[in-house]
Amino acid sequence: MTEFDFLSSVDDVPPTPILIAPQAVLRTPARPVRPEDMSLLRDSLPGMFSAMYKAPGIGLAAPQIGLGLRFALVDVADEGTRDPILMINPEVISESDEMAAREEGCLSLPNQYAEVVRPHAVRVRYRTLDGRVEERDADDLLATCMQHEIDHLDGILFVDHLSSLKRNMLMRRLAKEQKARR
Numbered sequence: 001m002t003e004f005d006f007l008s009s010v011d012d013v014p015p016t017p018i019l020i021a022p023q024a025v026l027r028t029p030a031r032p033v034r035p036e037d038m039s040l041l042r043d044s045l046p047g048m049f050s051a052m053y054k055a056p057g058i059g060l061a062a063p064q065i066g067l068g069l070r071f072a073l074v075d076v077a078d079e080g081t082r083d084p085i086l087m088i089n090p091e092v093i094s095e096s097d098e099m100a101a102r103e104e105g106c107l108s109l110p111n112q113y114a115e116v117v118r119p120h121a122v123r124v125r126y127r128t129l130d131g132r133v134e135e136r137d138a139d140d141l142l143a144t145c146m147q148h149e150i151d152h153l154d155g156i157l158f159v160d161h162l163s164s165l166k167r168n169m170l171m172r173r174l175a176k177e178q179k180a181r182r
Contacts, residue, residue, distance in 0.1 A: 015054045016047030016065045018107045020178060021157060021171070025063050026108055029155045030070040032089050033127075037069055041088070042129070048073055049084065057107045059145045061152035064108050072149035076141045085136075090126035090150050093135070095119035102144050104158045111177060112170045116161045118147050 019026060033041060044067060052060040052073055061072035070089050077083035100120040105113045121139035124146050128134055138146050148158055159167040 010046060010049045010053060013046040013050040015051035016044065018051055018055065018060070018064050019066055020110065021108050021174060023066075023108075025066055025068055026152070026157065027155045028063070028068060030061075030063050030068045030153045032070045040067070041069065041071060045073075045086070052107075053082075055107050058141075059149045060107060061149045063152055063155075070153045072153060074142070074145045074149055076145050085146075086129055087124065087126035087146070087149070088128065090124050090146070090153070092122050092147065092150060093125050094123040096121040096139075100140075100144070102141070104144065104148060106148070106158055108152075109157065109159065109170070109174055112159070112174050114159065114162055114166060114170060116144075116158050118144055118161070122147060124150070 041062075044062070044065065048060055048062075048065060051065065052058075052075070058076050059072060059074040062069045072087050072090065073084055074087070075082060075084040096119045098120040099117050101115050101117045103113050104116045105111075120143065121137065122143045123135055123137050125133065125135045151158070151160075159170050162170070
């Protein structure tokens, strides 16, 4: 079974609710996925894919749906096509010296955006759904997305890469918007 097996019915699956900051699980490092977690991981994928695509977003980490497990989805394919990557127990194993600034947002911090500086290119090692270890070189948007999702697995939000002034401003605005929605 691959991540592509979930795509045929993803539009018919209700999206799993995405947690909004400041939920504690978003700030807690996720534990590695173990063999006994694979059933739960597989069961969570259809709702996660649905949530990511319907949001719409280009990445979603397990802590964002309340699971403290180290796995995440990314898909930066052009609109209308899908090319998902499921990363189980991912780690950045190398990064470029060249840095790049890109505007980031997050499904757990809706409507909040800021320019974040990260390495332009990375090499990421992760397991696939069928247990293979893969290494993937990524640059540009894919590198940013992979780093963003791996940060989630470490309890880090994109706002943690900002100055405390900018971070506090965004978090206050998020709290105000969430309060207004209630």
